[in-house]
Amino acid sequence: MDATKRKELSIAACKIRRGIIDGVHSAKAGHPGGSLSIADLMAYLYFDKMNIDPADPKKADRDRLVLSKGHAAPALYSALANRGFFPVEELLTLRHTGARLQGHPDMKHIPGVDMSSGSLGQGISCAVGMALSAKHFGDTYRVYTVLGDGECEEGQVWEAAMFAGNKGLSNLTAYVDFNNLQIDGSCDEVNSPAPLDKKFEAFGWNVIVIDGHNLDEIEAATLAAEKVTDKPTAIIMNTVKGKGVSFMENKCGWHGKAPGDEDYAVAVAELDAQLAALQ
Amino acid sequence: MADVKKIATRDAYGAALVELGNERDDFIVMDADLAEATKTGAFKKAFPERFYDCGIAEGNMMSIAAGFAATGKRVFASSFAMFAAGRAFEQIRNSIGYPHLNVVIGATHAGISVGEDGATHQCCEDIGIMRTIPGMTIINPADYTEAVKAVKAAINHDGPVYMRFGRLAVPVVFDDDYNFEIGKGVELKEGNDVTIIATGLMVAEALEAYELLKEEGINARIINMATIKPLDTEIVLKAAKETGAIVTAEEHSVIGGLGSAVSEFLCETCPTPVLKLGVYDTFGMSGPANELLDKFGLRAKDIAEMAKQALTMKK
Numbered sequence: 341m342d343a344t345k346r347k348e349l350s351i352a353a354c355k356i357r358r359g360i361i362d363g364v365h366s367a368k369a370g371h372p373g374g375s376l377s378i379a380d381l382m383a384y385l386y387f388d389k390m391n392i393d394p395a396d397p398k399k400a401d402r403d404r405l406v407l408s409k410g411h412a413a414p415a416l417y418s419a420l421a422n423r424g425f426f427p428v429e430e431l432l433t434l435r436h437t438g439a440r441l442q443g444h445p446d447m448k449h450i451p452g453v454d455m456s457s458g459s460l461g462q463g464i465s466c467a468v469g470m471a472l473s474a475k476h477f478g479d480t481y482r483v484y485t486v487l488g489d490g491e492c493e494e495g496q497v498w499e500a501a502m503f504a505g506n507k508g509l510s511n512l513t514a515y516v517d518f519n520n521l522q523i524d525g526s527c528d529e530v531n532s533p534a535p536l537d538k539k540f541e542a543f544g545w546n547v548i549v550i551d552g553h554n555l556d557e558i559e560a561a562t563l564a565a566e567k568v569t570d571k572p573t574a575i576i577m578n579t580v581k582g583k584g585v586s587f588m589e590n591k592c593g594w595h596g597k598a599p600g601d602e603d604y605a606v607a608v609a610e611l612d613a614q615l616a617a618l619q
Numbered sequence: 620m621a622d623v624k625k626i627a628t629r630d631a632y633g634a635a636l637v638e639l640g641n642e643r644d645d646f647i648v649m650d651a652d653l654a655e656a657t658k659t660g661a662f663k664k665a666f667p668e669r670f671y672d673c674g675i676a677e678g679n680m681m682s683i684a685a686g687f688a689a690t691g692k693r694v695f696a697s698s699f700a701m702f703a704a705g706r707a708f709e710q711i712r713n714s715i716g717y718p719h720l721n722v723v724i725g726a727t728h729a730g731i732s733v734g735e736d737g738a739t740h741q742c743c744e745d746i747g748i749m750r751t752i753p754g755m756t757i758i759n760p761a762d763y764t765e766a767v768k769a770v771k772a773a774i775n776h777d778g779p780v781y782m783r784f785g786r787l788a789v790p791v792v793f794d795d796d797y798n799f800e801i802g803k804g805v806e807l808k809e810g811n812d813v814t815i816i817a818t819g820l821m822v823a824e825a826l827e828a829y830e831l832l833k834e835e836g837i838n839a840r841i842i843n844m845a846t847i848k849p850l851d852t853e854i855v856l857k858a859a860k861e862t863g864a865i866v867t868a869e870e871h872s873v874i875g876g877l878g879s880a881v882s883e884f885l886c887e888t889c890p891t892p893v894l895k896l897g898v899y900d901t902f903g904m905s906g907p908a909n910e911l912l913d914k915f916g917l918r919a920k921d922i923a924e925m926a927k928q929a930l931t932m933k934k
Binding site for chain 2: 458463466472476496500502507
């Protein structure tokens, strides 16, 4: 990745983070921690990698993304809004009564959302179904899905992994946001899904482990996945929950809690400073 | 009815899929390691490259079907009613129902007529469960002919469809010129004394009950209600107004099924006595299917008795 692109994507990630904080603050509810941890991935996918068109969100040959960890909807919405699928100001309607921006992704009403999701474990299966459709009908688009680490405690994740491995769905890439924190504590304390790399390998997947906040590593792993022709790829991203907002980082208390006005002001100041430094 | 041809509606499911496979190639069929039993095996044999086995993971299959449908393609997802509506309820609700995707769920082995496998496999709750999902269409065909036509209608339907088929060979009551339409009940026998609204294998029993009642001078109206959701409220309301008493008959729990749907509608529009014949809040058991239908009171004579009881309740 050259310096110009890295800078552009870093700026996009910063704007995505700002949109997450704005939306969750306005909603007075939501999941900032696990949204912030995937902001860099969403910047890379929505601002560089994916074949998508904000003017034609349902175009048939588009790449698809299923946010299996649907509670990170603020990250998806912010990426879509900043990419031009709908106005950035609409992020302030997140979770408001009558708004399109539902607490979890709703494909029926939100431009750019490829699949409704939110019930953990189901999104990866839906992504598998999309990848199966593409393979079956000879379509060339790719399917991406983003899983939580705690989500990997759901048995359905492994049912989906088994099927995708068995059917050799090489057009599927699953990212796991491994920030090691879930609602009740650290994943290790609750019911560790680790080792995720060995598990996915055992289910017939190509596995790559990266720093999920390093855009170069995100790109390299994503492109490497495209070269594998007989297996789906799992990219285990080591991340920091709450990344980019100092007081939210590595705090499981910020999994599903909105910042109050004071915390919001601090978060905005930090993110604006990061953006200014990049620009 | 010994001289009547009998075929299971699950056989119609398999046969209709093969017919559709010959007509179009824009859909796939999925199963969860029950292809021989659900009869999707017929499709698998004819079109192996269009058949996908998910293995024993019904929830996963439903979500995969949802993702497949989200790409604009059609898909049938098949299992036993217990493991489709039961085990995979939440996947059907959230992955398929909420986004209103075009998935046809082919659920075989519904009701107690599963027979020897017993209570764990005899799903008498599926209609009730599926009825709670907004936008879900539920079809419970009466016989082979109707089942084939229903499958062919379902593939063109906008939104999810839950189709309920049986394991037991049941009488073929309709000719090939029978007209099936999703959401439409069909009056099979005219009558103004009492109405019997039946669904699934109880339709053949209801037609027999019609004859039994006729011998006693009672003219029953017989309605086949293959589509339970959306309910054909027009035909129900007309029956309530014209006959003043209703019996529902289904191989399903009296909680949540056809009887509930009819009662819920009528108590708010035209309060009418509705007696519900079905499985009375109990689990099934092992035994030959026909013996179980006798034991659980799901026969023509039971319908006729209930119809006479309903007559006494008329205002």
